[in-house]
Amino acid sequence: MLDPALTKQLAQHLELLRQPVELVASLDDSAKSAQLMELLTEVAALSEKITVVRRDDDERRPSFAIVRPGTDISVRFACVPLGHELTSFVLALLQVGGHPPAVSEEVIEQIRRLDGDYEFVTYLSLSCQNCPEVVQALNLMSVVNPRIKHVAVDGALFKDEVEARGVLAVPSVFLNGEHFEQGRMTLEQILSKLDSGAAQRAAQEIGNKEPFDVLVVGAGPAGVSSAIYAARKSVRTGVAAGRIGGQVLDTMAIENFISVPYTEGPKFAAALEQHASDYEIDIMDSQQAVRLEPATQPGDLHTLVLENDATLKGRTVILATGARWRPIGVPGEQEYRNKGVTYCPHCDGPLFRGKPVAVIGGGNSGVEAAIDLAGIVSHVTLLELGDTLRADEVLQRKLRSLTNVDIVLNAKTTEVLGDGTSVTGLTYTDTETGESRRLDVQGVFVQIGLLPNTEWLEGVVELTKHKEIVVDERGATSVPGVFAAGDCTTEPYKQIVTAMGSGATAALSAFDYLVRTSAPTDD
Template identity: 60%
Template sequence: MLDDTLKTQLQTYLGMLRQPIRLIASLDDSDTGSEMRQLLETIVSLSDKVSLDTTGNDRRKPSFVIARENETTGVRFAGLPLGHEFTSLVLALLWTGGHPPKVEQDVLDAIKALDGDFDFEVYMSLTCHNCPDVVQALSLMAIFNPKIKTVVIEGGAFQKEVTDREIMAVPMVFLNGNVFGSGRMSVEEIVAKLDTKSAERDAAKLNAKDPFDVLIVGGGPAGAAAAVYAARKGIRVGVAAERFGGQVNDTMAIENYISVLETDGPKFAAALEAQVRHYGVDIMNLQRAAKIIPAPASGGLAQVQMENGGTLSAKTVILSTGARWRNVNVPGEQEYKNKGVAYCPHCDGPLFKGKRTAVIGGGNSGIEAAIDLAGIVEHVTVIEFAEQLKADAVLVDKLRSLPNVTVHTNAQTTEITGDGSVVNGISYKDRATGAQHHIELEGVFVQIGLVPNTEFLKGTVDLTKFGEIVVDAKGHTNVPGVFAAGDCTTVPYKQIVIAAGEGAKAALSAFDHLIRTT
């Protein structure tokens, strides 16, 4: 089950256990049950601080609980936590065994202070790169607060549950039997959702902060690069971000960032944050900007108001709010979101195994999605508005070599249909003839580009009709002391490497502004 390299790594990690732990297994005679027994026996063989009890009788079989010695409750894994979730398993073992987690103390304090009965169930797939963050967050919460229970369920092993609960996107989280949320969530986001007074406390903390020399709004590659370049000038720098890493967190494979042969989005985002923290930058996560008030012409500070009511002040501001997936905006899209309408083929593709799906969009993202899905689903239909596919030739050639893919170009999606609960088809119009067509299917993946996150800036800085911030060659906006970088701007080619370069440029421009005006 685990190769020698993984066993060696796992043994090293288990050497960090500070107290004994128990693995309490509820097994069955299935292949997954046999594999689970083998996995658990391997773990036990690698540490004298881990014991195995196979007398468990949980309703979900096969599953196991990681518990402290003399206890019977803890994080439960139903199905095998391998693939992307192997790290989640290792962390749950370490945290239960007393190894301290790498989270801020105030986050741990907030977890411990939660009062109530919280019974979480999180459904994940082993190929989902968004799932580990949610799994690890809920595992941490269960380990540090006895009132919180967490069950991590691998959808492939419990397909009847997935079907009965109409789960068509992961991660999907239930709290006390009701849908709590879907998609990527950090532990801070989950705690904030449970703690109704957290926004008020966060606002007070923001209001109490001293002014920054450079305040960066947005924590993607552009914001991170700006923070590093600004901090290296020895000035006071802050980053207010809705989620550090931005859209990079939703990117599976990164193979074109110079000097990094291959990585994935979550790893890249974590590396960005680690480097920014290395320079002592004040990172304020889970902060969405609501309004920017530029500094008066006579001099003074700019202010950035946050949605939680807090306000930050700064001598200069760099806007790097990035972009988000564009919606197709047809009837049925919102109604069936996470009920057959999805945006991440890596995360949700396995849930459509053997089913019929469509991909809306013929650019690189859409064709890559179709190629990935073709290896999992029964059939993929690609619907592209333009007269020809816009993806790179190598991707188009690969797509056309696949036997279970159909491509419709010059086609306008008009509706995503459903039965009231889940998607059952897609309608499109042939733009050449006007003929209407309908395809019966179970899943639709939307891959049609990006929308800049700039709505809050209307009336403050110049925006294009597409919502992009107008910048010059040095990252200046039309407002003195306000700069912008990355996917939210008019700079062409929305790529990570370009965003990082533009962020560095904006930071240097902001510093030049400071030395000339203060």
């Protein structure tokens, strides 16, 4: 199952194993069980410290546990961990096998201190780029603290279980049988939900920090670019962000970043984080900004207030808050979000296998989503508000060649319908005739562009009617000493490469501002 290059790479990783590991399989007569056993056997052949045994003692089949013999340390997968979860499998092998995880001792101790018994179940899809971070965090926790148990379940493989629990979006995490959280989460965010004192300790630590010369808000391509350029000027640089990578983490394929023919969002985000770690940048992740209090005069400090009430000070501030999926804003959308309404076809598409779905949006993202979904679901109906599709012609030709896709133009979605538990359809208006029509679908994939993350800046900096931060050619906003970059600004092209460029521009402008405002005046 593993190609020669991957086999060689995996063998090198497995040299890091310090203790013996057992792969304990629970199988049935299905093809997936045979596939799983083949994978486990191939992996075990790469290290004398790994053995495979079959016990068929778990109710989920196929599944397997990674066990450290003679201990109660284990991690379980109810899936064939390929695709995005192959890395999760390898990391779990290494950690169960005694290789230390790449987190601070402070975090390790926080996990050890958790009091109670925790049984986590994460429902995932192998095509989901957001799932591995959650899976890897919970796996690590279960290795560090044996009172924590975790199993990663492929929703497409255990459809009855997924339907019984009403899972229509991944990753979905359950704790002790109850819904715990949904969507991408960092290890720190999970710990903060379990450890009631974690947020308070983090807020106190942040509040004690000295003022920064350049304080960046956001850690997507624009934010990380800003921070690196600022740090290279040897000024005190800090970054406050919800997650490193930002919207890039939700991007499946990146094929237009010059000099890199192909990569994927999570890999690109990891590269951003690694590059930033090469500099003296104070990165404070899992932090949500809620208010900016600008300096009253040039040279004074700006104040950033975080969701946990902690405050940060900066002589200059760079706003790189990015954007999020734009909602359609109709009745039923929020009620059925993650219950059939979704914004990520790569993540959630496998949960709708064999079902009819709708895609809203006729741009590149909408057409690409429809093409991808057509290979999974029973039927796709693409709804476009305008009278023509806006996607590239090559994508339109591919879409029109698919036999299980319908294209409806001049369609204004008016409501998402459901039975209280999940989506059952939607209504739309034909803008040419005014006629209202119903479409029976079980999933609605919204692909109508992005919305800037700037609500908290209303009345602070100048925004356009589309809520974008108005910037000049130097990245300066309407407030002296406050700059902005990336998808949250009036930069016309929302691309990774342009975001990085604008981040660099903002950082260089911030440095120039620091020099000018600190220069001595003539007597």
